[in-house]
Amino acid sequence: MLDTLTQRLSNAIKNLRGQARLSESNIQDALREVRLALLEADVALPVVKEFTTQVKQAALGKEVLSSLSPGQALVGIVHRELTRLMGEHNDALNLNAVPPAVILMAGLQGAGKTTTCGKLAKLLRDQMKKRVLLVSCDVYRPAAIEQLHTLARQLEIDFFTSDISQKPQEIALAALDYARRHHHDVLIVDTAGRLTVNAAMMEEIQDLHAALNPIETLFIVDAMTGQDAINTAKAFGEALPLSGIILTKLDGDARGGAALSVRHITGKPIKFIGISEKPNGLEAFHPERMASRVLGMGDVLSLIEEAHREVDKKEAEKLAKKFKSGQGFDLNDFKMQIIQMRKMGGMSALMDKLPAQLSQAAAGAKMDDRAINRIEGIINSMTLQERAQPEIIKASRKRRIAAGAGVQVMHVNQLLSQFEQTQKMMKMFSKGGGISKMMRGMKGMLPGKR
Template identity: 80%
Template sequence: MLDNLTQRLSGIVKNLRGQARLTESNIQDALREVRLALLEADVALPVVKEFIAKVKDAALGQEVIGNLQPGQALIGVVNRELTKLMGEHNDALNLAAVPPAVILMAGLQGAGKTTSSGKLAKLLREQNKKKVLLVSCDVYRPAAIEQLRMLAQQLDVDFFPSDASQKPQDIALAAHDFAKKHHHDVLIVDTAGRLAVDEAMMAEIKDLHAALKPIETLFVVDAMTGQDAVNTAKAFGDALPLTGVILTKLDGDARGGAALSVRQVTGKPIKFVGVSEKPNGLEAFHPERMAQRILGMGDVLSLLEEAQRNVDHAAAEKLAKKMHSGKGFDLNDFKMQIVQMKKMGGMSALMDKLPAQLSQAAANAKVDERQINRTEGIINSMTPFERAHPELIKASRKRRIAAGAGVQVMHVNQLLNQFEQSQKMMKMFSGKGAMAKMMKGMAGKFPGMR
């Protein structure tokens, strides 16, 4: 996510050394690098000019205090200005309305309105404990209504049926009436998109807005379209009283221009970002955290929040006790760790939120998502007895497990060796003097350690 921008901005720190104060002369080259990085990221030119001017004003004359190097001091200024550029804080949804609170989804075809509607419904149900109803008013795109119905079923969210023979406004009003009678807290209305902004589309969605009087009107836009995303958002903002933006496909956007431009150009806050295709791949947008990610500092807060939501705390506590005792750690526990990681979006999602140095170290260690999936497949091919007693898995069992998982016997051997090493590490962590024993064990393996 935003890799190109992160790499360019991270390199600035190295270029300012040995200065006691940030001055116009010693930050000139650094600011040029920042300007080029933003332009390459497809950030709108007026936004770049204003941003550079603000960074320069804030940085000039700033003392380099303590152990900070000038490059680090400048990055601190860039971090603060990036946060301001994107909105300073998270703008949460306003659901303070007589139920149902109506959320109207607008945007072009292919931007991800339908999937974002489903993801938002899931998020509101799980995190805000709201009873949500989904409805599709897209009577033009083939199978659009069916797509949302299937998504609602998959996510276990209520769905109001409609069909292509109905008028969008009639569907919306009927859904609103149903939501009111059945005590839904929120009604999410998915609307039709077009391939470009046109008068007919704008007239239709204006009529829907007038009929429903939504408390939130969210513009859904594909981050990968860069500058076009910002221009389209502005066109919709001129036609509709938008309350916020959802940036989709941010996980595939290596540039980041839309994320940095859309707030400044439209005046509308980014409320959510799409970070994966998975049902839980919609996150509240926090400008300060995004700024830190762009500058290679990671997003540990979001990582902790995700762990709080998705990790099975009872299972984690049970595993911690096993680690402390050094007994009973088996392949069921090994698999549980994989499942917990997948709930948090998998290895790639975790690495994206780590600070750049840690993320790079993990990448250098060649942690492969496919290898993790293969490991889970091998464990699934074992019997419960074999998972609990891996030491009993010999040649004939290995062949059967390999065949069941669709891998070679050597892959089963690799997993068992890896598990054996994990068991040894657990025993090092257990009991009194665990750290001393672990250091002693490491001293025998690494030259120079005593």
Template identity: 70%
Template sequence: MFDNLTQRLSGVIKTLRGEARLTESNMQEALREVRMALLEADVALPVIKEFIERVKQKAIGREVMSSLSPGQALVGVVHEELIAIMGGERAEINLSTAPPAIILMAGLQGAGKTTSSGKLAKWLIDNKKKKVLLVSCDIYRPAAIEQLKLLAGQVGADFFPVQAGQRPAEISAAALDYSRKHHHDVMIVDTAGRLGIDEVMMKEISELESLLKPIETLFVVDAMQGQDAVNTAKAFADALPLTGVILTKLDGDARGGAALSVRHVTGKPIKFAGVAEKLTGLEPFYPDRMASRILGMGDVLGLIEEAQRSADQKEAEQLMKKMKSGKGFDLDDFKMQFQQMKKMGGMSAMLEKLPHQLTQAAQNMKVDDKVISRTEGIINAMTQQERAKPEIIKASRKRRIAAGSGVSVQEVNRLLAQFEQARKMMKMVNKGGGLAKMMRAVKGMLPQMR
């Protein structure tokens, strides 16, 4: 995500090396770098112009603290303005109304409205403990109705059945009556999209908005469309009383133009971002965290929250009890750590939220989801006794395990070495007061990190 923008902006620090303070002359080249980075990221021109002007006004003459270089000070200003341009504070979803709170989903075909409706339902069920009804008004695509019905079953939401020949207004009116009778907290209405903006679509969705009077009208837009996404968002904002935006496919957006432009152009806050294909891959949008990720600082808070959501507390407690009883950390426990990582979206999803230097180090070490799957395969090829007592795994056993998992003996050796390091770290933590020692051990495991 935002790889090129991150690399270009990290180069800004180098352009100001050796300067004592920020001045108009020494900032000229640095701001040119920022402008080029934003242009390459497909950010809207009016947004770039205002952004550069605001950075310039804030930065010139700013005294640089002794602990910071001028380049770092400028990055600090850029960080502040990135947050501001994406909306400043996180915009919460509004459910403050008599039930059901109606959420109308708008957007073009292919933007991810139906999938986002299912993901939003899951987020509301998991995080807000709401009873959700999913409704499809996309009568032009029977597959979309079936898809939403399937998603409802997967996320634990109710689904309103559509009868053949019903019109969108008729469906929504009947669904609203059904939702009230069955005491739903939230009703999410998925609407029809087109390949382009047209009068028929806008008229239809405007009628639905007037009939339902939703508390939230969310525009769903594909972040990978860049400038086109921003233009479409503006057209919808002009035609509908939008309350917010959902940016989908943000994990595939290498440029970042839509994320940086859509709030400024539409005047509507980004409320959620689609960051993965899985049903848990919809996250509240935090401008400050996104700005940190763009500048290569990572989103450690987001990573911790994801770990807390995904972690199996029962398994974690069992492991701690086992460690305290003196039974020790074995290969089954090691495998469980990788399974927890998968629940968090895999290595790629975790790397997205790490600071840029750590991401680079992990990539240099070729740490990816394929490696994790291979590691699990090697452990699965072991007997229960070998997993419990790895010290018995000698040459002949290694050859059998390698053959059984389709890898080389060297890879089996590598896994056993990594396990030993992990076991040492677990012992340090278990002894109490060993966190500093554990961090030194982690540093030793990552020789590429500086």
């Protein structure tokens, strides 16, 4: 996510190394690089101009602490200005309405609107304990209604059935009545998209808005469309009283222009971002945390929150006891770590929230979802005794396990080597005072390391 922009900004700040202090001359050179980085990232020109002006004023008009290098000082200023640009703080959903609270979803075709409806419903159910009803008013796109129905069934979310012979407003009002009678907390309404903004589309969604009077009207934007995303968001904002924006496909956007521009241009807050195609691939947007990601600092707070939501606490406590004692850690525990990681969105989602240096180290070690899936497949091919006593796995057993998992014997050997290194680290940890030794041993734990 935003890799290109992160790299360019890092290079701009590195150029200040060796400078004794911030001056108009070196600030000008650094800002030239920052400006180019933002323009290449498809950030809107008015946003680039205002951003660089604010950074320059802050850098030259501020007393920089003597303990900070010019590079560190500029990082702090850029972080603060990026945060301000994207909205200062998270704007949470407003569900303060007589149930059901209606959320109207708008956007162009292909922006990921329907899948985002499902992700939002899951988030509201799992994190806010809301009873959600989904309905599709898209009677134009082939199988649009069935797509949302299938998604609702997979996520075990209530769905209001409709068909293409009905009018969108008729469907919406019937769904609202059903939600009231069946005590749903939230009604999420998926609307029809078009390939481009047109009058008929705007008129239809304006009628839906008037009929439903939603408490939230969210515009779904494909982050990968860059400047086009900003322009369509602006057009919708002029036609509808939008309450917020959801940026989808941010995991595939190495540039980041939409994320940095959309709040400034539209005046509407980004409420959520789509970070993967998985059902849990939607998270609340925090400007400060996104600014940290852009500058290669990672997003440890979001990682911790995700761990609190997804990690099995009993399993985590059991594993912590084994870490403390340095005994009893077997391949079943190793597999459980992999399952917990998958619940958190997989290795790609984890790496995206790590600081740049750790993320690059993981990538260099070929630490990816395929390697993790292979490890789980190998452990699944073992007997219960082999998982509990890995030391009994010799040549003939390795051949049988490799054949069962559809891998080569070398992959089984790699797994056993990683497991042994993990055990050694745990023993270091349990002895006390072994933290530094344990950190040096971290490389060996990376799944898929060659």
